[in-house]
Amino acid sequence: MNIGEIARRAGVSRSTVSYALSGKRPVSAATVQRINDVIAELGYRPNASARALAEGRTRTLGLVVPPASRRLTDVQLGFVGSVVDAAAAHDLDVLLSPSGGDHDRSFERIVTGRRVDGVILMEILLEDPRVERLSQASLPFVTIGHVEHPGASWWVDVDYGALITRCVHHLADLGHEEVVLINRSAELVAAGYGPALRSATGFLDATAARGLTARTVCCADEAAAGLACFEQIRTQWPSVTAAVTINEAALPGVQRALHRAGLEVPRDFSLTGVIAERLAEDFHPPLTAADVPAVELGRLAVDLLLAQIADAGAEPRHALLEPPISLRSSTGARRHG
Template sequence: MSGKRPVSEETRRRVQQVIAELGYQPNASARALANGRTRTLGLVFPPAGHHYTGMQLDFIGSVVEAAADRDYDVLLSPSGMDSDCSFQRLLAERRVDGAIVMEIRLDDDRVSHLNEVGFPFVTIGRTAHPDGTWWVGIDHAALAAACVHHLADLGHRTLALVNRPEQLLKAGYESARRGLEGFTKAVAERGLSARTYNCGDDALSGQLCAARILRDDPATTALVTLNEAALGGLYRGLAESGRLVPGDFSVTGVAAARWAETVTPPLTAADVPAEQLGRLAIDLLAERLDDPESIPRSRLLAPPISLRSSTGPA
């Protein structure tokens, strides 16, 4: 049945016939006891806010699909060290062979704990000091900076950044912090005026944020958003304020392609390759499980901006 021992074709055929007649399925727990592998991976993924955003669901789907291609199941652990019952049970009971850890903070106690106990894992995102850790990630600082340079090249001089909620920024949420750093640096390099805003992960928050941007400085002609979930609301808020996109106001940012294309006009954006990141993470984890002594590896992606219809000359 394992395919690892030589048997005659006749014997193999007879065994397969009996398996079919009985509807037999191997017992995963017994198999795990026999070979020390569960063929299951953990996905440690607490929501960054009060709900899962479209981009987060894309990441979950990409990990599950990539794992299935390698004949692994995925066990979701929607918690971390902050509410650690599920997380600790995942490790203590060895329910999984390894883990993918997401929603990374610059100082992440989950990563520290996994390193301390020697449990194999890969992170999607990176901490402030990722040396010695297996990880894949997006260069949010470079992407935010690219958005600023794109707007500056179009003649925009007064910009706004729409970031994630304030509590995530204070908690050291990696994409929010690094995106802010890249935006701030690029604005200074181009000699632009800019304001930064924290925004809830929902359409209403985006709508209110757009109104606040124009109230704070009516001269603002463009924004960069790191908040995909608020995108529809930002468009609505601009429309209610009498700003046409892109005729009166340009919008760009970081978002998954399929979400950037759901708004009208479609968003000019640095497209987050969620599927590629999920597959890279699974590939690295499989490599680590097959060779525990291998040297830690990482991949940092910085996809180019996809020009669509939401940006134009100032």
């Protein structure tokens, strides 16, 4: 069944049917209702390509992801899955494009190739040239994360600084006096990766406010690095009794290191942080943590992008989420002696 048959049965022109479907020109409510009745009767579903052509859009969103050489974390996979699901709910497709390393040309094709109606950008640096490039191109975009001075950009993020601060206060309330932040890799910190730097700032400010001895360590995003980092912590700072982390990929290695050292959580050592809920639940014992709401962030990013596409002159909007800390079983009072 095609538009011509719908037009014939509704007693209107093909262009009127097209305008009623796309909304590009006004059509009377009575005519729209008549067309919709025919569509319902015939079970018509517009061809995606024809619909995109009629609307002057691709009906595709771009999602810029880390390169394949970097294994995606659970949180990052959550972002990807939720963006795809949210787009599908609007009958939209998602085009994945890697960014970073040798993939600059792929990102540039997304920006200039008219392949997408808008872009969602992940893994934001405090000073991110990709954000500047998208702003210059006048292509609608939303970032998951935000630059240091977001200005007129649209973004969604988790308040890592505030959440790490709350984790530190929780440990201080339990009597811990020397704590360590297990951050992301030294390369990401040096590049200005937003969550890593904001977490470090929140950690240092909170430990200073509570009079705690603060230690920090960078750790690569893999289990082997987590094991090595924790062994380094035990060797270099043996009086540390608790850790805060945003490095979920390192957690399996940290768990092995704890077991190897004969430390029982939380009797001998407490651990908390900001990570994906699944990993927090799978940790042994379940990890007290602020669970990153990846599904909600992805959905919000799509909603903001569609609002921006629909109204290019709309005032920029953002959402900064601060999920509660889920008290599970990995933190306890500091043991004396």
